[in-house]
Amino acid sequence: MAQPVTINIAATGRKITVPTGLFINNEFVPSIDSQDTIQCINPATEEVICSVVAGSEKDIDVAVAAARKAYKTTWGKNVTGWERSRLLNKLADLIERDAQELAELETLNNGKPVKIARDFDIGDSVQCLRYYAGFADKIVGQSIEVDNKTKMAFTRHDPIGVCGQIIPWNYPINMWSWKVAPALACGCTVVMKPSEITPLTALKLSELIIEAGFPPGVVNTVPSLGSVGGAALSSHMDVDKVAFTGSTVTGRRIMEAAAKSNLKKVTLELGGKSPHIVFESADLDQAANWTGLGILYNTGQDCTAGSRLFVQDTIYDKFINILVEKFKQLKVTNGFDEEAGAGPVVSKMQYDKIFSYIEGGKQQGAKAVLGGEKRPGKGYFVDPTIFVDVKPDMKIARDEIFGPVLAVAKFSTEEEAIALANDTSYGLGAGLHSNDASQCMRVSQALEAGTVWVNQYNLLNNNVPFGGKKQSGRELGSYALEEYTSVKAVHWNYGEKLDWPL
Numbered sequence: 132m133a134q135p136v137t138i139n140i141a142a143t144g145r146k147i148t149v150p151t152g153l154f155i156n157n158e159f160v161p162s163i164d165s166q167d168t169i170q171c172i173n174p175a176t177e178e179v180i181c182s183v184v185a186g187s188e189k190d191i192d193v194a195v196a197a198a199r200k201a202y203k204t205t206w207g208k209n210v211t212g213w214e215r216s217r218l219l220n221k222l223a224d225l226i227e228r229d230a231q232e233l234a235e236l237e238t239l240n241n242g243k244p245v246k247i248a249r250d251f252d253i254g255d256s257v258q259c260l261r262y263y264a265g266f267a268d269k270i271v272g273q274s275i276e277v278d279n280k281t282k283m284a285f286t287r288h289d290p291i292g293v294c295g296q297i298i299p300w301n302y303p304i305n306m307w308s309w310k311v312a313p314a315l316a317c318g319c320t321v322v323m324k325p326s327e328i329t330p331l332t333a334l335k336l337s338e339l340i341i342e343a344g345f346p347p348g349v350v351n352t353v354p355s356l357g358s359v360g361g362a363a364l365s366s367h368m369d370v371d372k373v374a375f376t377g378s379t380v381t382g383r384r385i386m387e388a389a390a391k392s393n394l395k396k397v398t399l400e401l402g403g404k405s406p407h408i409v410f411e412s413a414d415l416d417q418a419a420n421w422t423g424l425g426i427l428y429n430t431g432q433d434c435t436a437g438s439r440l441f442v443q444d445t446i447y448d449k450f451i452n453i454l455v456e457k458f459k460q461l462k463v464t465n466g467f468d469e470e471a472g473a474g475p476v477v478s479k480m481q482y483d484k485i486f487s488y489i490e491g492g493k494q495q496g497a498k499a500v501l502g503g504e505k506r507p508g509k510g511y512f513v514d515p516t517i518f519v520d521v522k523p524d525m526k527i528a529r530d531e532i533f534g535p536v537l538a539v540a541k542f543s544t545e546e547e548a549i550a551l552a553n554d555t556s557y558g559l560g561a562g563l564h565s566n567d568a569s570q571c572m573r574v575s576q577a578l579e580a581g582t583v584w585v586n587q588y589n590l591l592n593n594n595v596p597f598g599g600k601k602q603s604g605r606e607l608g609s610y611a612l613e614e615y616t617s618v619k620a621v622h623w624n625y626g627e628k629l630d631w632p633l
C-alpha cells in the first residue's frame with residue numbers, strides 16, 4: 132500500500148487527499164520489506180481516519196541513502212544560499228496558501244482547534260521558514276589574522292550533513308518547521324520521522340516539498356514507530372546529526388544510540404515541569420489569564436506548560452477563586468467546533484496517563500478544586516483540573532503530566548518561591564508575575580530555566596532562542612544555525628618557507 136486516501140471532513144465538507152506512502156526521493160513509495168501500517172485515530176471521536184505505511188529499518192537505510200546522495204550532488208555545498216532561501220520562501224508561501232486545509236488535517240489527527248492550528252501553529256511555521264530563509268545566504272565564517280606577513284586563516288560554516296529529525300505529536304506541523312527550516316537553510320538534507328500518532332500533516336507537507344521545487348532526496352519523510360524508525364536513525368552510521376523533540380526517556384535513548392554508533396551530533400528538546408510564580412503585587416486578573424495560557428494551551432500538551440503554580444500566601448485564596456472562574460470558561464470540545472478553546476488530548480495512551488496522575492494526586496492528598504473527573508461519551512477529553520495544597524514530593528508536582536492539570540502551592544517569601552520553583556530536574560521554562568521591577572529582575576535571574584517569561588507566559592518568537600537548562604535542549608533563533616553547521620578552519624600560507632630538515 133502507498134496509495135493516497137481521500138478523507139472527508141464532515142464538519143467543513145472538505146475532502147483532503149493524503150499520501151500514505153513513505154516519501155523518499157520526492158516520491159511516495161511502499162516499504163521495501165514490510166507490510167506494517169500505522170492507524171491514525173481522530174482523538175475527538177476515537178474513529179480511525181486512515182492507515183499509512185510504517186517504515187522499517189531498511190526503509191530508513193533507503194531514505195538516508197537518498198538524503199546522502201542529494202547532499203553530495205544537488206544540495207549540501209552544491210547549492211547557493213540564495214537558492215536555498217528561494218526554495219524555503221516558496222515552501223512558506225505554499226503552506227500559507229494551504230493553511231486552512233493543513234489546519235483541518237492537523238485537527239483531525241491531533242485534536243487541537245482548527246483556528247489555533249491555522250493561526251498559531253501554521254502561522255508560526257510560515258514565519259519560521261521565512262526567518263531561516265533569510266539566513267540561508269548569510270551563513271558566513273570568519274577571516275582570522277594569524278601573522279601579519281605570510282599566513283592567515285579562515286573558517287567555513289559547512290552544513291553538518293544528513294540530519295535525522297524525530298518529532299512529536301503535540302505540534303506536528305510546527306515541530307516539522309522548527310526542524311526543517313534551519314536544517315535546509317544551512318544546506319543539510321533531512322530524513323524526517325514524524326510521530327506515529329500524527330503522521331498525516333508531515334506527509335501532506337511532503338507534497339509541498341515537491342511543489343516548491345526541492346531536488347529529490349533533500350527532504351524525506353518516513354512514518355514509523357519510534358522503536359523502529361526513530362531507533363534506526365539514532366544508531367545509523369551515515370546520519371550526521373539527530374534533532375529530537377519529545378520525552379526525556381527517549382532523548383536519553385537517542386543519545387545512547389548516538390554514542391554507541393558514530394557519535395553523531397544530537398540536539399534534544401525535552402520535557403518540563405515549568406514553574407509559574409504569582410507575587411502579591413501582580414495584576415491578578417492578567418496573571419490568571421497567563422496561567423491559563425500556560426497550562427491549558429494545547430490541552431497542556433506543551434513542553435513549557437506552566438504546570439506548577441506558586442502563589443504568595445497573602446493572595447492565595449483570592450487568586451485561586453479567580454483562576455477557577457477563568458478555567459471554567461474554557462470550552463474543551465471537538466476542535467472543529469468554532470468555539471473550541473482546547474480540543475481532546477491526542478491519544479488513549481495520553482488520556483490514560485493524565486488520569487493516572489489525577490488519581491495519584493487524589494490518593495496522595497491533593498485537593499481538586501476544579502475538574503479531575505472523566506466525562507462520559509467518546510473522545511479523549513480532559514477538563515481543566517486544578518489541584519491545590521500540593522506538596523513538593525507529590526508525583527503531580529514532580530512528573531511531566533502533559534495535560535491540563537495544574538499543581539498549586541503557597542509560598543510566603545521570594546526566596547521560598549525561588550527554591551520551590553528550582554526544585555526540579557527540568558529547566559525548560561519558568562514564569563513570574565509581579566509589578567515590582569526589581570523583583571522581576573532578581574527572580575528572573577535566579578530561576579534555573581532556559582526561557583523565563585515575566586508578566587506573560589508561553590509566547591515564543593522565531594528570532595529568540597528557545598530551550599532549556601538541565602534536562603532540556605535548545606532551538607530557534609540564530610543560535611540554531613550552530614546546531615546545523617560544522618566549522619572548518621582553513622590555514623593559508625602565502626609566503627612562509629619551511630626549512631628542512633626540521
Ligand SMILES: NC(=O)C1=CN([C@@H]2O[C@H](COP(=O)(O)OP(=O)(O)OC[C@H]3O[C@@H](n4cnc5c(N)ncnc54)[C@H](O)[C@@H]3O)[C@@H](O)[C@H]2O)C=CC1
Pocket residue numbers: 297298299300301324325326327355356357358360361362363365376377378379381382384385400401402403433434481484531532533
Ligand atoms: N517535549 C515535548 O514536546 C514532548 C514531550 N512528550 C512527553 O513524553 C511523553 C510520552 O509521549 P511519547 O509520544 O511516548 O514520547 P516520545 O518521546 O516517545 O515520542 C516522541 C518521538 O520520539 C520517537 N521515538 C520513540 N521511541 C524512540 C526511540 N527509541 N528512538 C528514537 N525515537 C523514538 C517517537 O516515535 C516520536 O516520533 C508525553 O506524555 C510527554 O510527557 C511527548 C511529546 C512531546
Ligand code: BAL
Pocket residue numbers: 301302376432433434435
Ligand atoms: N511549545 C513548544 C514546543 C513543544 O511543546 O514541544
